[in-house]
Amino acid sequence: MKTLWIGAVLTALLLAAVGAGVGIFLGTTRAVEVVLALTVLLGLHHLHQLHKLMAWLKGSLDTPVPEGAGIWDKVFAGLHRRVRIRVEQQQALSNALERFRRAGEALPDGVVILSQHRQIEGMNTKAAAFLGLNLRSDVGQTITNLLRQPDFVAYLDGGQFGEPLILRNVRADGVCLQIQVIPYAGERQLLLVRDVTQLERLETMRRDFVANVSHELKTPLTVVAGFIETLQDLHDSLSPEQVEHYLSLAHDQSIRMQHLIADLLTLSALETSGSSAETELVEVAPLLEAVRADSLALSSGRHEVTLEMDGPARILGVASELRSAFGNLASNAVRYTPEGGRISLRWQRRPDGAAFVVADTGIGIPPQHIPRLTERFYRVDRGRSRESGGTGLGLAIVKHVLTRHQGRLEVESEPGKGSTFTAYFPATRFPSALDETARAVA
Numbered sequence: 001m002k003t004l005w006i007g008a009v010l011t012a013l014l015l016a017a018v019g020a021g022v023g024i025f026l027g028t029t030r031a032v033e034v035v036l037a038l039t040v041l042l043g044l045h046h047l048h049q050l051h052k053l054m055a056w057l058k059g060s061l062d063t064p065v066p067e068g069a070g071i072w073d074k075v076f077a078g079l080h081r082r083v084r085i086r087v088e089q090q091q092a093l094s095n096a097l098e099r100f101r102r103a104g105e106a107l108p109d110g111v112v113i114l115s116q117h118r119q120i121e122g123m124n125t126k127a128a129a130f131l132g133l134n135l136r137s138d139v140g141q142t143i144t145n146l147l148r149q150p151d152f153v154a155y156l157d158g159g160q161f162g163e164p165l166i167l168r169n170v171r172a173d174g175v176c177l178q179i180q181v182i183p184y185a186g187e188r189q190l191l192l193v194r195d196v197t198q199l200e201r202l203e204t205m206r207r208d209f210v211a212n213v214s215h216e217l218k219t220p221l222t223v224v225a226g227f228i229e230t231l232q233d234l235h236d237s238l239s240p241e242q243v244e245h246y247l248s249l250a251h252d253q254s255i256r257m258q259h260l261i262a263d264l265l266t267l268s269a270l271e272t273s274g275s276s277a278e279t280e281l282v283e284v285a286p287l288l289e290a291v292r293a294d295s296l297a298l299s300s301g302r303h304e305v306t307l308e309m310d311g312p313a314r315i316l317g318v319a320s321e322l323r324s325a326f327g328n329l330a331s332n333a334v335r336y337t338p339e340g341g342r343i344s345l346r347w348q349r350r351p352d353g354a355a356f357v358v359a360d361t362g363i364g365i366p367p368q369h370i371p372r373l374t375e376r377f378y379r380v381d382r383g384r385s386r387e388s389g390g391t392g393l394g395l396a397i398v399k400h401v402l403t404r405h406q407g408r409l410e411v412e413s414e415p416g417k418g419s420t421f422t423a424y425f426p427a428t429r430f431p432s433a434l435d436e437t438a439r440a441v442a
Helices: 002-026 028-058 071-106 125-131 150-158 197-234 240-272 284-299 319-335 367-372 382-388 394-404 433-441
Strands: 110-114 120-123 165-168 176-184 188-195 280-283 304-310 314-317 342-350 353-360 408-414 418-426
Touching: 002 028, 028 071, 110 125, 125 188, 150 165, 150 176, 197 240, 240 394, 280 284, 280 319, 284 304, 284 319, 284 342, 314 319, 319 342, 319 353, 319 394, 319 418, 367 408, 394 408, 394 418
Parallel strands: 304 342
Antiparallel strands: 110 120, 110 188, 165 176, 176 188, 280 314, 342 353, 353 418, 408 418
16 A cells, blocks of 8 residues: 555656646646646556456456556556465365365265255265265255165154164165264264174174074083983982993083084184294194094094095194194094995195095085085084084184185085085195205204
């Protein structure tokens, strides 16, 4: 403002000086005419600059500030500075919004912003995927018109958002979502959506596991308790043979519980261990000979058990875990093969590594059961499995051991014709002769 006053004063002084000079040489009348003419020209100049300013004000926001002359140069320069500051501020705000949007997209959970009337003001890609919404066309829509599930509508209407809502089968079968509403900015709401399908499955598995363990322990405990009560109540009237019989049955049930607890501890140790097994060299031949000896002992001469070895002599892994996995595969073959059947144990070299194969001539497995065989406590025939002494955890242990050794289990079976279980191991589990020599020297 001070600059404008100085410019105006200097302009007036300049006009006065010009008028005085003209008046001295040409007279007062001519001086007045000259001053009036200059004033008109100055006024036209200001009107022209003002016209440019008005045209700029009426133009689009991205129209550049016009160039000015004289005092108007300072005016337009000031406007240009303000416009530059505004553009920089808008760019900074735009960058902040973009960072906020990217942060929302990076979140593992879905986020939906709702207005006070439950209209969708914005959402990230996760929310759109979880709830089956469209990122473009559904913005501005009322969310209860898009998600009409009664539980969800009642949750919003209730206004009690202390606990999240568990919503099942929103758009796809088996999907389970956790929805949490957070009020903010007056009557607006932030809708957080999380996929908890896997957590729900784990919780279901935990409940089933506890129920199965309880059921598995209940039967032998009931039998043992019953025999003990019988011996306590009738010990005077029982013959030594009857006492021996009851004690033998109770002992069998206690052994069954011991096996179950041992398998549970083994499975727990495998699940809490690292994802990869330790790298110690394990001699395969004595390991498989021990597995065959255990199978023969379990068979008690009722089966023909053979062992063929044509694979690598050593494997990198944990001997106790491999013994457990191979032993479970072999013992299952013994339990589910009728008397007189054949069980073949084979250690074979493969192009991509090696495999331990257990083939039997047993009862076989219907195809619908094969995908679930490695689930804990899953049995094709529960009654037969318990009679044979199985705990229902053997193949679950095999699966965990093979996973820790980067291996995999494949099952081929046909009811009435037997089964073949193949445990594959990758080539990385079998060191070359050079590697073995280096280990020996070290």
